[in-house]
Amino acid sequence: MTESIPEVIAPSGDSADGSTIHDLGYRRYTGPRVGASGAWNALYVQSLRTMFGLGRPAKAKAIPVLVIVVTMLPALASLVAASASNGQVPLRYGQLIGAQLLLFVLFVAAQVPEVLSRDQQHQLLPLLFTRDVTRLSYALARFGAIFSAVFVVGLAPLLLLYLGEIGIAKDPSVAFTLMGNRIWPVLAQSTLSALAMSGIGAGLAVWTPRRAYATAAIFGTFLLLAAVATGLDDLAGVSQRTAELLDPIRAMRTMAMILFGETNRGMELNAPPPIGVYVALTLGIGAAGLLLLTWRMRRIRA
Amino acid sequence: MSTARPAVPVDRPSLGRPSLGRPSLGRPSWWRSARAICHLSMVRTFTPVLVLTMTALVLLPMLFALVFASRGFLSGDPVPFLVQRYDQLVSALATPIIALLLSTSAFSAESDDGTLLYLVTTTTPRWWIVLVRVLFAMVGTALASAIAVFGTGFIATGAHDPQHVTRAFGIAAAFGGAAYASLFTMLALLTRRALVSGLLYVVFWEGVLSSTFPALHYLSVRQWMLAVANVLTESSDTRLTEGPSLTASLVGAGLVAVLAVLSGARQLSQPRIGRVGT
Numbered sequence: 001m002t003e004s005i006p007e008v009i010a011p012s013g014d015s016a017d018g019s020t021i022h023d024l025g026y027r028r029y030t031g032p033r034v035g036a037s038g039a040w041n042a043l044y045v046q047s048l049r050t051m052f053g054l055g056r057p058a059k060a061k062a063i064p065v066l067v068i069v070v071t072m073l074p075a076l077a078s079l080v081a082a083s084a085s086n087g088q089v090p091l092r093y094g095q096l097i098g099a100q101l102l103l104f105v106l107f108v109a110a111q112v113p114e115v116l117s118r119d120q121q122h123q124l125l126p127l128l129f130t131r132d133v134t135r136l137s138y139a140l141a142r143f144g145a146i147f148s149a150v151f152v153v154g155l156a157p158l159l160l161l162y163l164g165e166i167g168i169a170k171d172p173s174v175a176f177t178l179m180g181n182r183i184w185p186v187l188a189q190s191t192l193s194a195l196a197m198s199g200i201g202a203g204l205a206v207w208t209p210r211r212a213y214a215t216a217a218i219f220g221t222f223l224l225l226a227a228v229a230t231g232l233d234d235l236a237g238v239s240q241r242t243a244e245l246l247d248p249i250r251a252m253r254t255m256a257m258i259l260f261g262e263t264n265r266g267m268e269l270n271a272p273p274p275i276g277v278y279v280a281l282t283l284g285i286g287a288a289g290l291l292l293l294t295w296r297m298r299r300i301r302a
Numbered sequence: 303m304s305t306a307r308p309a310v311p312v313d314r315p316s317l318g319r320p321s322l323g324r325p326s327l328g329r330p331s332w333w334r335s336a337r338a339i340c341h342l343s344m345v346r347t348f349t350p351v352l353v354l355t356m357t358a359l360v361l362l363p364m365l366f367a368l369v370f371a372s373r374g375f376l377s378g379d380p381v382p383f384l385v386q387r388y389d390q391l392v393s394a395l396a397t398p399i400i401a402l403l404l405s406t407s408a409f410s411a412e413s414d415d416g417t418l419l420y421l422v423t424t425t426t427p428r429w430w431i432v433l434v435r436v437l438f439a440m441v442g443t444a445l446a447s448a449i450a451v452f453g454t455g456f457i458a459t460g461a462h463d464p465q466h467v468t469r470a471f472g473i474a475a476a477f478g479g480a481a482y483a484s485l486f487t488m489l490a491l492l493t494r495r496a497l498v499s500g501l502l503y504v505v506f507w508e509g510v511l512s513s514t515f516p517a518l519h520y521l522s523v524r525q526w527m528l529a530v531a532n533v534l535t536e537s538s539d540t541r542l543t544e545g546p547s548l549t550a551s552l553v554g555a556g557l558v559a560v561l562a563v564l565s566g567a568r569q570l571s572q573p574r575i576g577r578v579g580t
Contacts, residue, residue: 235369235370
């Protein structure tokens with residue numbers, strides 16, 4: 001409070017129509033100006049923190065913590081089983097992560113509306129768009145943060161399995177040379193599934209300012225697609241593998257199995273299409289979601 | 303909407319139109335208050351998005367039946383086809399979601415915008431408000447599910463209904479719809495996010511947990527529904543036979559319905575209201 005009021009600069013610029021801008025003596029901002037990239041970074045960091053409920057009350061952290069804990073537990077349990085049996089019980093990455101996919105959907109359905117719908121609910125978009133944030137950069141920052149959060153949550157159990165498998169070996173350095181290439185399927189699986197899930201989440205949540213409706217819409221979409229896929233399942237004329245591509249969860253489950261080189265009885269009886277189909281499908285869903293998001297941001301009144 | 307006149311009409315001399323004088327606050331008329339409560343529910347429920355969703359859910363199994371029927375004898379045995387569709391598309395999807403929409407929309411919207419207060423501060427007993435809402439959702443869900451089941455069965459097999467599978471599932475879906483409706487009405491009064499928690503129940507409790515821990519079949523509305531269907535049909539599909547017994551299901555559904563009315567009435571004595579006067 002002891003700081004002096006900045007000097008009043010006499011307004012000298014009389015404009016053409018004779019009006020003047022009076023300097024009323026408000027304090028000016030003298031810090032660094034970070035511009036468009038600074039705005040983008042701020043938006044990205046804020047969205048990432050919101051995805052995990054950081055900086056918000058404990059209630060907002062409930063779902064992220066629950067999902068992370070519940071998805072890590074089976075990985076930990078199978079590591080313990082593998083360690084106790086001296087590697088007799090194999091670690092099945094694909095099967096383990098496939099069973100967790102629905103929990104990642106829960107994470108997306110609960111947290112993406114927090115990031116996208118709140119701005120519309122509290123009419124914050126006009127405030128954002130008067131700064132160095134364009135509609136496109138808003139969409140990209142939000143989508144980037146959503147993708148990063150889902151990627152981290154999806155990677156965590158796989159990484160735990162990977163590091164654990166090296167850790168429980170008698171000779172970790174030998175295990176590492178054996179397992180070195182295993183990291184690529186781990187990264188590919190978490191990237192692709194995160195892309196597809198955040199695409200669906202972001203593409204739907206941005207259409208409503210009500211978070212509950214957005215969550216319901218995301219869950220409803222996954223439920224409905226699963227139902228349509230099972231409905232088509234044994235209808236003559238539609239093969240099971242074609243129907244499966246309609247259901248993102250089942251498709252991602254099969255994709256994980258192929259990526260980690262595992263099979264189950266269903267896959268032996270009925271060979272799935274090559275991995276490229278699943279990669280294209282997840283990339284396509286992600287791109288479609290991003291496109292929907294940017295399209296909506298371009299048209300929204302703010 | 304209806305804030306201009308009292309939400310629940312009270313007994314007054316029948317003059318055709320309500321008189322503008324002071325209403326005589328006597329005992330409420332059961333029939334007229336029920337009609338008013340139902341009317342309020344309908345106004346909240348029959349919005350374009352919800353009606354469209356419910357119609358789509360009812361039409362979805364019929365669409366598959368149409369594909370099935372269009373191939374004639376090439377399609378094979380209709381019984382496994384119908385059991386699979388009724389199980390996956392009606393009892394796991396259409397019935398719970400329609401029940402969820404019908405039973406949560408009214409109470410949730412009213413506690414959101416504060417108009418629940420106007421409903422509660424009438425002379426209508428609170429258990430009556432809950433009971434009427436439960437019945438409204440029950441009848442609506444039962445009707446919609448029955449339409450889905452009988453429509454699908456009729457398209458796929460015509461009128462002759464092999465092994466009585468359509469009749470069995472029609473009755474089972476109506477029963478399950480009633481159980482779901484009371485469960486979700488309770489949810490609408492007890493939790494703030496009824497729609498989301500109902501969906502979580504459907505996806506995780508009925509889907510994931512119930513298939514991992516078969517003991518939960520005794521606490522799953524979907525399995526109760528299958529148990530009822532199992533008794534009424536001659537088909538011995540494994541989907542049907544591994545559920546709980548019929549008595550357990552009936553007792554369970556009855557308990558849920560009673561609990562919904564009692565706990566809902568208790569909750570309404572301290573209604574949770576989001577905004578008042580906005």
